[in-house]
Amino acid sequence: MNLIQNEQPIPVHSLSDDPILAGELFSMIRMEGTLSYQSELLVPHRKAYYLMVFAKTGTGRHWVDMRPYTIRESAFYFSGPNQLIVKEEAKPIWGTAFAFTAEFLALQDNASLGRLPLIRNPHNAHELLLNEADAAFTEDLLDKIYKEYNDPGEWQQRMLTAYLTVLLTYLSRLYTEQFEQDATGTDKLVLKKYHAKIDEHFREMHQVSEYASLLNVSAGHLSEIVKVQSGRPAIAHIHERLVMEARRMLFHTEYSLKEIAYDLGFSDASYFNRFFKRETDLTPAEYRASIREMYH
Structure with missing residues (x-):
């Protein structure tokens, strides 16, 4: 590939x-x-x-x-x-x-x-x-x-x-x-808007409070709705989107880890490395090596 x-x-x-x-x-x-x-x-x-x-x-x-x-x-x-x-x-x-x-x-x-x-x-x-x-x-x-x-x-x-x-x-x-999409409602609409805002701003916004401001709700209210509707904490959705984009770049590009970290809004590569390891149990380098071995 x-x-x-x-x-x-x-x-x-x-x-x-x-x-x-x-x-x-x-x-x-x-x-x-x-x-x-x-x-x-x-x-x-x-x-x-x-x-x-x-x-x-x-x-x-x-x-x-x-x-x-x-x-x-x-x-x-x-x-x-x-x-x-x-x-x-x-x-x-x-x-x-x-x-x-x-x-x-x-x-x-x-x-x-x-x-x-x-x-x-x-x-x-x-x-x-x-x-x-x-x-x-x-x-x-x-x-x-x-x-x-x-x-x-x-x-x-x-x-x-x-x-x-x-x-x-x-x-x-x-x-x-x-x-098996579940029924929609007012709270479900908030969750969809939250996901849409994450898609737009995940590179520069990593905190739930920042998205709450965009949606004109309190961070506590947003966290509660997201938890009830999805079964996961609101911050997990931001982290999931960051990990998704990181995986895309690790798999499909030859960008260095530093370049990927910078693109995703991390202040330094070591912090990005710790974040990715925490979320996936693999370092970015380990993930890249394993996925390349599997599919190339």
Whole structure:
């Protein structure tokens, strides 16, 4: 597997510069066998958009963060902005892929889509397994969406939104069934907002009190809600996000431990080393060595 070398930034691909799915706010393609993947997709990278892929059949393996996914027949794969993705090699695949940006979700007609479980992805999942009926329903709707996508006109946007709403709602129901998402409520919304703020600020904010200020609640109230809703202390969610990003960089890049520590907002590498050891029972160097030995 290719790695990012020292001092080489992790590339971020916008939808407009994607070599396969190039578009502005929304794009869609049919995949009918081997794709001519550009070399930049075969090294660790981030996508600045949402990617949805229905794999009717195919081969190959890709990684989202540190988790490998081998293509399965009639499965649905999805990822969101800023996750670290890499394909091991170009392999043939048949199916349909579509992508859209956060700006697309912000359009008035599409606002409800951004609230769906599949898009919010609270379980950090990236694969839905479809039975025969689910696959047939998904494929039929994708055929309708593809037809509208290639038929510009006055009603195109409304038809795309209507079909996408049905498809993503249907897949969100499957998502909740497969990943057992619990009921939402006011407190659950606070937890989701807390996670969203952590995603935005984890590099520079490491304290619960800082996030409480952003959410306009007291640190004690935030800690209580997070503990009740998740079963874990509020600080654990911040630490989990920092460890996740550290693992991404240790696995996918050749950055030094000092560079990773600095990127994650630690004042010195020794403190980062102690933090990572406390959270994972391994030093960063030990983790890097073990994960490379396992997968390279």
